[in-house]
């Protein structure tokens with residue numbers, strides 16, 4: 001049985017490869033990267049590396065030859081993502097891959113979340129392809145809050161405009177382990193996994209930060225406009241601040257409030273608490 005992880009240079013994919021080694025022989029793991037220079041680090045770990053770019057379909061068809069199961073980590077290039085993902089799905093099918101784990105977004109088929117359309121599109125292509133699949137619908141990475149949590153560590157209040165909206169945060173390491181378990185077949189078999197932790201508000205995130213840091217953390221609920229201004233004042237580029245406020249609106253509208261115990265079931269344990277991560281920022 002051959003397992004392949006796409007774009008292993010990515011943070012989540014790299015962590016998934018590390019976990020996969022605990023479940024299947026290293027000699028059964030293949031990874032793709034975009035260039036020879038990026039291949040070396042993985043070859044040094046004893047992994048088979050194939051060069052493939054999501055924008056180059058023939059490279060993908062070749063890379064997927066002889067592979068049974070693939071972890072397809074979504075691309076971070078939002079401008080061309082739909083085309084990239086279409087290439088990947090068509091190549092998986094042409095190469096005869098039996099099973100794909102696709103890293104998707106919460107409630108992707110019905111959500112108006114800012115990032116959902118590409119994931120809905122990709123899930124649909126996979127469903128239509130006839131391949132067996134598992135959609136690992138990751139909720140929000142706690143790591144997405146690093147900028148604000150750093151400011152909090154420096155004494156700023158936790159500022160947000162998402163109101164009482166709740167987010168099912170989990171750490172990247174847990175999402176990566178879950179993806180590896182699903183790929184290796186050491187998780188309950190489902191076609192859709194809604195992966196995330198307990199839903200929490202920003203008020204509750206502040207309480208968690210307070211406990212982790214051992215000191216008071218004030219909250220600062222503001223309007224969307226004030227939220228953008230605060231981020232820019234703290235040093236975030238305007239474009240990133242404007243994307244963050246779209247996410248704040250989505251959170252306020254409940255789009256990341258997708259509670260599920262799938263992550264706990266896949267990991268066979270509770271998702272990791274956040275204290276250590278917050279202290280390490």
Ligand SMILES: NC(=O)c1ccc[n+]([C@@H]2O[C@H](COP(=O)([O-])OP(=O)(O)OC[C@H]3O[C@@H](n4cnc5c(N)ncnc54)[C@H](OP(=O)(O)O)[C@@H]3O)[C@@H](O)[C@H]2O)c1
Pocket residue numbers: 007008009010011012013033034038052053054055073074075076077084103138139140141144
């Ligand atoms: N749920 C959430 O909170 C959340 C937050 C952020 C992102 N995401 C999604 O989760 C994915 C994984 O997150 P991450 O933190 O691991 O992202 P990341 O570290 O930025 O990794 C993204 C990967 O996409 C690869 N890539 C970009 N264009 C490509 C192409 N044309 N062909 C092949 N590979 C290409 C990159 O390859 P190179 O190294 O060669 O550039 C990189 O390996 C992201 O890509 C995004 O879709 C989810």
